[in-house]
Amino acid sequence: xxxxxxxxxxxxxxxxxxxxxxxxxxxxxxxxxxxxxxxxxxxxxxxxxxxxxxxxxxxxxxxxxxxxxxxxxxxxxxxxxxxxxxxxxxxxxxxxxxxxxxxxxxxxxxxxxxxxxxxxxxxxxxxxxxxxxxxxxxxxxxxxxxxxxxxxxxxxxxxxxxxxxxxxxxxxxxxxxxxxxxxxxxxxxxxxxxxxxxxxxxxxxxxxxxxxxxxxxxxxxxxxxxxxxxxxxxxxxxxxxxxxxxxxxxxxxxxxxxxxxxxxxxxxxxxxxxxxxxxxxxxxxxxxxxxxxxxxxxxxxxxxxxxxxxxxxxxxxxxxxxxxxxxxxxxxxxxxxxxxxxxxxxxxxxxxxxxxxxxxxxxxxxxxxxxxxxxxxxxxxxxxxxxxxxxxxxxxxxxxxxxxxxxxxxxxxxxxxxxxxxxxxxxxxxxxxxxxxxxxxxxxxxxxxxxxxxxxxxxxxxxxxxxxxxxxxxxxxxxxxxxxx
Numbered sequence: 001x002x003x004x005x006x007x008x009x010x011x012x013x014x015x016x017x018x019x020x021x022x023x024x025x026x027x028x029x030x031x032x033x034x035x036x037x038x039x040x041x042x043x044x045x046x047x048x049x050x051x052x053x054x055x056x057x058x059x060x061x062x063x064x065x066x067x068x069x070x071x072x073x074x075x076x077x078x079x080x081x082x083x084x085x086x087x088x089x090x091x092x093x094x095x096x097x098x099x100x101x102x103x104x105x106x107x108x109x110x111x112x113x114x115x116x117x118x119x120x121x122x123x124x125x126x127x128x129x130x131x132x133x134x135x136x137x138x139x140x141x142x143x144x145x146x147x148x149x150x151x152x153x154x155x156x157x158x159x160x161x162x163x164x165x166x167x168x169x170x171x172x173x174x175x176x177x178x179x180x181x182x183x184x185x186x187x188x189x190x191x192x193x194x195x196x197x198x199x200x201x202x203x204x205x206x207x208x209x210x211x212x213x214x215x216x217x218x219x220x221x222x223x224x225x226x227x228x229x230x231x232x233x234x235x236x237x238x239x240x241x242x243x244x245x246x247x248x249x250x251x252x253x254x255x256x257x258x259x260x261x262x263x264x265x266x267x268x269x270x271x272x273x274x275x276x277x278x279x280x281x282x283x284x285x286x287x288x289x290x291x292x293x294x295x296x297x298x299x300x301x302x303x304x305x306x307x308x309x310x311x312x313x314x315x316x317x318x319x320x321x322x323x324x325x326x327x328x329x330x331x332x333x334x335x336x337x338x339x340x341x342x343x344x345x346x347x348x349x350x351x352x353x354x355x356x357x358x359x360x361x362x363x364x365x366x367x368x369x370x371x372x373x374x375x376x377x378x379x380x381x382x383x384x385x386x387x388x389x390x391x392x393x394x395x396x397x398x399x400x401x402x403x404x405x406x407x408x409x410x411x412x413x414x415x416x417x418x419x420x421x422x423x424x425x426x427x428x429x430x431x432x433x434x435x436x437x438x439x440x441x442x443x444x445x446x447x448x449x450x451x452x453x454x455x456x457x458x459x460x461x462x463x464x465x466x467x468x469x470x471x472x473x474x475x476x477x478x479x480x481x482x483x484x485x
Contacts, residue, residue, distance in 0.1 A: 049363040053403040056355040057457045060440070061284070061424070065160040068110035076103065076127070078171075078183060079120035086235050086242045089214040093182035094121055100240040101204045101261070102169070102185025109164045109192045115157040117149065121178075124148035127157060128172035129187065130300060130419075131283045131442045134159035136462025139421055140172045143463075148173040161189045165283030166202070166257040166302040176263060176471035177220045180209070180231060182240075184261045189283075196344045198252040203244065203332065205297070205321075206261045207233030221472050226373075226381040229415050230264025230299075230470035236321070236329050244332040250340040251311035255279075257304050260297045264470045266415065266445065267297045268323040269331060271307075273315070279350035280304035280439065284424060287354040287438035296323065298417035298445040300469035306348050309336045356436050360428045360455045366404040367396055369418075371446065371468070371478065372411045382477040383468065389477025395463070398482045403457050413448040416473065420482065422464035425456035443469055458484040 047055075081095040096102025107113055119125050126148050128140035138159045142148040149155050161167070167187040171178040186202050209217040209231055225231045238244040248254055256276070260267055269292075277289035282302050289306055297303055309315070315336040321329040373383050382389040398404060405428065408418055424440035431451050446452050458464070467479035 049359050050403045053355070053357055053360055053363065053455060054457060056357060057403060060353050060355065062162050063459050065162045066110055067112050067160040070108075070111045071114050072105075072107045072111050073114045073116065074103070074105055075116050075118075077118045077120055078125055081182075083182070083240060085208060085237055085240060086210070086214060091208075091210070091214050091216065093216065094178060095182050096185050100182040100184075102183070104186050104188065104202060105169075106188045106190060107161070108190050109161065112158065112160045113187070116154070117157060118154045119149045119151055121151060123178070124150045124173055125171045125178060125183070126173045127169050128421075129157070129159070129167060129169050131165070131167040131302070132159065132187065133162045133422060133460055136422065136460070136464070139462075139464070141421070141465050142173050163284060164189045164191045165280055165285070166259065166304055167283050168204075168259055168261065168302070170261070172465075174475070176231070176475040179261065179471055180220065180263050181216055186257070186259055188257070191349065195255070195349050196346050197255045198341065198344070199248065199254045200257070201246055201254060202257045202259065203238050203246075204240075204259045204261050205267050205331065206237050206240075207265045208235045208237065209233040210235050221379050221475055223380055225264070225472045226379055226383070226476050230472040232265050233262070236265075236331065238332045246332065246334045248309050248334065248336050249338050250309055250313060250336055251343045252341050253306070253308045253344050255304060256307055257302065258297060259302045260299050262299050263472065264299060266299070266323045266417075267321045267331070268294055269297070270320045270322045270328075271334070272317045272319070274307055274309070274317055274334065276305040276307045277348065277350075278303055278439075279306045279348050281437075282424070282440065282442045284440045285352040286350040287352060289348040289350045290438055294322075296445055298415075298443060298469065299471070300417055300419050300443040301441075301445075306350075308343055311340050311343065350438075352439075354438055354440060355426065357426055357428055357455045358434070358436075360405060361432075361434060361453065363403075363405045365407045365453070366398075368407040368409055369466075369480075370409050370411060371416050371418075373414075377476060379476050383473040384477055385466075385480045388480070390467075390474075390479035393480045395481045395483045396466075398456075398458055398484045400458055400461050400484050403455060406454050406456060408444070408446050408452045408454075410446045410448060410450050414473075415445060415447055415470070416478065417443050417445045417469040418452075418466065419443040419469045420456070420464065420466050422460050422462060422482075422484070423456055423458040425454040428453040428455050458482070461485055
């Protein structure tokens with residue numbers, strides 16, 4: 001028999017679930033969900049802080065490279081050259097492909113980089129790919145298994161970058177001399193789908209210590225440099241020039257990639273009436289764009305800016321370095337003129353997953369690195385990590401794929417931009433005050449008498465270098481190795 005409801009009679013009567021039955025099943029279902037939530041919460045409460053931080057980190061950036069089959073091949077030669085840095089006078093330098101900065105290498109994410117390198121310098125050298133997560137034996141740090149490339153020698157570097165962003169390359173052998181002589185260049189890994197900026201511009205900031213006849217001062221690793229914050233020059237260049245100008249149309253939107261290639265100088269760029277937003281730090285996109293403010297760009301740091309120019313105003317804006325307020329330094333100029341263009345309205349590419357690690361300071365410190373100096377060594381001063389100067393140092397183990405809290409304790413009065421090869425990290429605190437920067441770093445500036453805590457998850461196995469990126473400090477011993485296994 002068919003009931004009026006359309007339910008067969010067998011179920012419409014005695015066998016049909018009652019309201020009470022349905023209510024009871026609802027209660028059981030709610031109870032199961034509540035139990036599942038409570039069990040999950042209980043499991044999380046039993047997890048260590050490090051495990052919870054690892055959960056928060058998951059998905060921040062790729063574990064593996066994803067090669068798409070395209071190989072971009074570049075020929076790079078390191079050799080003496082002559083360039084005009086200031087005042088039209090030719091300066092003897094060491095250069096990649098005869099130019100300072102070296103050639104700009106651009107690839108798309110997923111493409112493989114192949115660099116056929118030739119050394120025509122009077123010294124052995126290497127190329128280190130600063131900030132790029134790559135196989136350990138391609139990192140460019142001289143080892144017994146992979147020694148520096150001797151004069152006349154060649155080597156092929158090949159790797160597929162895992163991340164889009166602004167990276168750079170420079171020697172990692174006698175760096176304080178070779179970088180100062182002009183050996184550096186930028187590697188841009190573009191997004192697979194490019195943001196619609198009208199211009200994508202690179203500014204490489206550097207300073208040079210020149211003699212009165214405009215030649216590179218030939219004394220390296222001096223006592224003065226070692227006692228202070230490394231070698232600071234008397235001429236500042238942007239892209240190897242003292243007269244760099246960025247020309248833009250009113251209403252245009254520009255991505256400006258800044259790189260500090262100086263041996264020791266820190267830059268704090270002031271863009272006047274313009275309002276740049278930081279979208280990436282050390283190559284990695286941030287959680288969201290943030291105002292530039294008074295940002296310090298230490299040696300080794302990169303900072304990508306998103307700048308929109310006013311639509312109906314002609315501007316001539318000097319960009320000034322104000323790191324040392326009593327002595328501002330001109331860097332470059334931005335000139336906005338001509339016919340206005342339509343401002344592209346795409347969202348800023350700073351939309352990465354960047355954890356906050358709010359519980360990170362509850363975790364024990366896995367390793368503390370004490371930064372200091374002492375008399376002795378080949379240069380008369382040694383810069384040390386935990387009382388050891390490189391190469392007389394102890395390797396530090398760091399767990400692959402695990403979250404660790406590291407602490408840098410600077411007991412000296414000098415600054416130290418600490419750079420980790422092969423990994424990124426997130427700053428947790430400065431002098432025990434919590435910090436939530438909306439981005440990762442590979443280099444952090446530790447000020448005099450300052451303590452900096454960071455959280456790190458290394459994803460690539462190998463022996464990775466950690467050092468001060470004031471190159472004179474590194475040359476005098478402030479280096480060690482992190483063994484990630």
